[in-house]
Amino acid sequence: MKLFEQVAQPLVEQTSSLLGISLSITDEKGIIIGSDNKERIGTLHPVSSRVIEEGREVVFTKEQVDNLENVLPGIAAPIWFDHKVIGVLGIVGEPENVRRYVKFIRSHIEMFLRESFRTESELVQMKTTELFVQHLIHYRDWKDTSKLEEYCQLLGVHFNRPRVCLLIHVPALGELSSQEDPPLTQLQSLISHLFRESNEDIVCPVTQDQWAVFKLVDSKDEPKLKRTCDDAVSKLTAFLDREGVRGGVTIAYGKSYTGLEGAARSYQQAKKATKAGLRSDPEERVYSFDSWSILPDIFLEDIDLRFLEMFADDIRNIWEFPESDMLIETFIAYCESSMNVSKAARNLYIHRNTLMYRLNKISELSRIDPQSFEQCMVLYIALKKRERNPLFMKGSGKGLL
The missing domain is CATH 3.30.70.270 (Reverse transcriptase/Diguanylate cyclase domain)
Known part of the structure; x- marks a missing residue:
């Protein structure tokens, strides 16, 4: 279990420092993956296999370990995750002195593993979801x-x-x-x-x-x-x-x-x-x-600028007129006032005759009929599109540039 290997040493160091006792943790193969004595990390703890096989605590007295290599006196307890033993906790010391720590430390390790696994699973789920959504959109x-x-x-x-x-x-x-x-x-x-x-x-x-x-x-x-x-x-x-x-x-x-x-x-x-x-x-x-x-x-927004280029020559005169901004503002207001001259004049705070003069000037420049809904609609779209794309029909050349 990769996660177990990643957290074993930090858990040992933190717990050993806090309680002032010597600890070790082995994986399911009996290899020490965490120890307050770093020289032991990566070595084989030969009796861990017995603890994993029996699934219960095993006590080792000083006399019992005298002839065993890399085994210290204390208590070895199985570490459980997802209903199976994944490693062994070793607490070094006289068994009677360290027994009181076994349940607390083992519970802490098992709880930490569950929470870490849950968090890691949520992160994986989140990343998978993000990748899926990016593919989907x-x-x-x-x-x-x-x-x-x-x-x-x-x-x-x-x-x-x-x-x-x-x-x-x-x-x-x-x-x-x-x-x-x-x-x-x-x-x-x-x-x-x-x-x-x-x-x-x-x-x-x-x-x-x-x-x-x-x-x-x-x-x-x-x-x-x-x-x-x-x-x-x-x-x-x-x-x-x-x-x-x-x-x-x-x-x-x-x-x-x-x-x-x-x-x-x-x-x-x-x-x-x-x-x-x-x-x-x-x-x-x-x-x-x-x-x-x-x-x-x-x-x-969805209208293709290339469509507007087809009749750009017919309305270019509007952009080249010295007071083009005023004419454009007037025409847009006229269209957005339901082509009602009086209403548009009120919205622009100008006299009706002034508005009519400007509409006639637009008609003269572009050859559209201000009374035609269809013709006004096309020019309105072109002018609104120009508002959002300043480069459209800019300058004296044809096209977008």
């Missing part, structure tokens, strides 16, 4: 999904029922310096407590400031998902405030799907909802991919 990059299926078997999770991906975003964590110690373990425990209702619910960090939750959902659970997220935001924010981490928390979620590909799709939706929600409605804290308040923003 990049599902489209994998031609062979057998590796993902192997991970599912290791983790004991199945994707034959609907799952939704929730993306928990704590931007302040990404801004912390390397000297600061964020409360990541406690935060993950709280996220698990808030969202894990089944052993198959997966909670895992995907970046320094984001956690993904792949949660089993039934159709009846979906309406209450928003309430669950609202409650979680409040509790997570309160926890981070207590830890001195400021900046707020947002949660976004996609739609529910079955299968590995469906889970990856839900993650991508949650990711897009996070980005669009923070841009279009930063005061909100919970975003749903199918919310119409952010769907237009998601739609704009």
Whole structure:
């Protein structure tokens, strides 16, 4: 047992120093792997095999060990783990003097091994989960999904029922310096407590400031998902405030799907909802991919710039006009006011005639009809895309640059 070999010497040194007695620990082959006398480490303790075979304490008096090599007087007791003897504890000294320590030290070693093994198992489970999730969210990059299926078997999770991906975003964590110690373990425990209702619910960090939750959902659970997220935001924010981490928390979620590909799709939706929600409605804290308040923003984000290049020459005059920023602001406000001239003028705090003059100038420069919804929609998309991609149609040349 590798873990036993790793902890034996530190356990011996700590316990021997604390109690002022001489100790040794052997493995299941009788090799000393821990001793306060370091010269004995790696040597064979010949009588350990008897203790392991009988599974009970054996007492060795001074007279009994006179003719035995590398055996000192004292008591040897079996160390148990997972219902089997994995080694031997040796306490050196007159048996009657050291007997009182046997039960205490052995119990301490066995308890330490159980806790260390549990912690190590949890770390392995966590690392396996992290690797699985990284594979899952990049599902489209994998031609062979057998590796993902192997991970599912290791983790004991199945994707034959609907799952939704929730993306928990704590931007302040990404801004912390390397000297600061964020409360990541406690935060993950709280996220698990808030969202894990089944052993198959997966909670895992995907970046320094984001956690993904792949949660089993039934159709009846979906309406209450928003309430669950609202409650979680409040509790997570309160926890981070207590830890001195400021900046707020947002949660976004996609739609529910079955299968590995469906889970990856839900993650991508949650990711897009996070980005669009923070841009279009930063005061909100919970975003749903199918919310119409952010769907237009998601739609704009997904439009390929190459599509806009096809008619770039027709609208380039707008960018080259000396007062292009004013015209663009006016046209966007007009479109976002449902193409209502009076409403747009009020929103811009300008006279209606001023707005009409600017719209006519845009019409003159781009040859669009300001009364045509279809034509305005195309120009609106181009202008909004330009806001997010400053290099688009910049300069006098064609293309993106």
